[in-house]
Amino acid sequence: MAALDEVDEFRSSQELHDYLRHKGENVGLSTVYRTLTALAAADEVDVIVREDGESIYRRCSGTHHHHLVCRSCGRTVEVEGPAVERWADAVARENGFTEVNHTLELFGVCTACSSAG
Amino acid sequence: MAALDEVDEFRSSQELHDYLRHKGENVGLSTVYRTLTALAAADEVDVIVREDGESIYRRCSGTHHHHLVCRSCGRTVEVEGPAVERWADAVARENGFTEVNHTLELFGVCTACSSAG
DNA sequence: GTTGATATTGACAGTCATTGTCATTAGATC
DNA sequence: GATCTAATGACAATGACTGTCAATATCAAC
Numbered sequence A, B: 001m002a003a004l005d006e007v008d009e010f011r012s013s014q015e016l017h018d019y020l021r022h023k024g025e026n027v028g029l030s031t032v033y034r035t036l037t038a039l040a041a042a043d044e045v046d047v048i049v050r051e052d053g054e055s056i057y058r059r060c061s062g063t064h065h066h067h068l069v070c071r072s073c074g075r076t077v078e079v080e081g082p083a084v085e086r087w088a089d090a091v092a093r094e095n096g097f098t099e100v101n102h103t104l105e106l107f108g109v110c111t112a113c114s115s116a117g
Numbered sequence C: 001g002t003t004g005a006t007a008t009t010g011a012c013a014g015t016c017a018t019t020g021t022c023a024t025t026a027g028a029t030c
Numbered sequence D: 001g002a003t004c005t006a007a008t009g010a011c012a013a014t015g016a017c018t019g020t021c022a023a024t025a026t027c028a029a030c
Helices: A013-022 A029-041 A082-094 A111-116 B013-022 B029-041 B082-094 B111-116
Strands: A045-049 A055-059 A066-070 A076-079 A098-109 B045-049 B055-059 B066-070 B076-079 B098-109
Touching (some): A013 A055, A045 A098, B013 B055
Antiparallel strands (some): A098 B098, B066 B076
């Protein structure tokens, strides 16, 4: 199953399910959800929640990073921002918050899509 | 309607609807959704998408800012990070992305809740 | 005050991502 | 092959959100 994260772009559960079905795999939607949730819990894939509330998944490098995602085609660039991490920690500490994590994602339109559309 | 954003914490549409009904207002769920969406479009309220995909709304200051939200009680601190904005713009430009916006929220546990729990 | 055009409202049904259920299936062990 | 157990997949259920549409409010013109 992990071998099927060959897409290298963020995909929703349903898209992955369709993809698998069209490849001939007879796999159930429930199993896709179960597997993705399990993989996400084990930090084997990254999850982000899109603006419309749908969760999308992608195979990623193990290090902490964020994403620059094309709204149109899903192409994804992994980006790092050590300054942001430090800023987030500092802000949390100043306000007495603990167990802080942060969500930071960039959504835009990539070169290919902006020239096409 | 805008006067009912007196709660000062992030609330979902449904929570706001319940709140209004319990106050005796005979307001429909559709109207709550419509109004919140309109207010959000007019930048009168801030929207963030929680990790479970539910959208929550809050009356906020007009300037661009982000939020440090207590996972337990919902208490919210508005925070600013000009450095983050600059970083996001730079990253987007370097990768040729346009129409970029970013989601950045910090979730943690505030002092009161961490000492209580 | 009444009429009529127009916009807003709210009850309700529909949509869609996600989760729960449960009988069936696959795989291991005897 | 029999049996036990865990994983699977078809399908129903949930819940947030959106669409529909008749009823109501608003308001200008008469």
